[in-house]
Amino acid sequence: MKHAILWHREGRRQGFTLMEVLLALFVFVVAVMGLVECINHIGLASAETRLERRVQSRLDSLLVEATRRSPWINQGRVDDSKLETVVEEDNVRYEIKAAPLEIKTDDGNSVRGLYHVSVTGSWLEDGRPHESTVETWVWPNLFERQR
Numbered sequence: 418m419k420h421a422i423l424w425h426r427e428g429r430r431q432g433f434t435l436m437e438v439l440l441a442l443f444v445f446v447v448a449v450m451g452l453v454e455c456i457n458h459i460g461l462a463s464a465e466t467r468l469e470r471r472v473q474s475r476l477d478s479l480l481v482e483a484t485r486r487s488p489w490i491n492q493g494r495v496d497d498s499k500l501e502t503v504v505e506e507d508n509v510r511y512e513i514k515a516a517p518l519e520i521k522t523d524d525g526n527s528v529r530g531l532y533h534v535s536v537t538g539s540w541l542e543d544g545r546p547h548e549s550t551v552e553t554w555v556w557p558n559l560f561e562r563q564r
Contacts, residue, residue: 469547472509472549473549475506475511476536476550479504479511479536480536480551480553483502483513483515483555484555500515500516501513501514509539510538510539510540511537512537512539513534513536514534514535514536514537515532515535516533517531517532517533518531518532518533518554530556530558532554532556532557533552533553533554534552534553537549537550
């Protein structure tokens with residue numbers, strides 16, 4: 418009894434049919450493709466988060482620079498021609514804007530010399546525009562050097 422095919426007691430062959438192997442292979446391929454797609458999305462999200470974190474850090478530093486050592490503040494006098502500045506770095510456009518701010522006290526007196534400073538970063542990522550803004554108020558006299 419030298420046969421290449423082994424038979425069960427009921428007369429069936431042992432092993433898998435071609436259809437069972439192909440079906441198992443199909444299920445495996447679908448699972449692997451889903452896993453690869455998931456890993457790809459994680460990588461893209463990580464890169465996007467890294468860029469946003471870098472832009473946010475630069476926005477913060479530009480805001481500090483604009484409020485502390487601003488080119489539009491010149492020895493206590495404000496140069497209105499320099500209230501808007503544009504900086505472009507690494508395909509990101511940063512717009513620094515300062516606008517006079519009018520605030521009145523409880524007794525009706527106006528507080529002079531206050532400015533609203535904002536820095537807006539704009540960039541394209543995956544063909545979509547992104548934008549982030551930081552802002553604060555500044556009183557230039559606060560940062561004047563004492564003589």
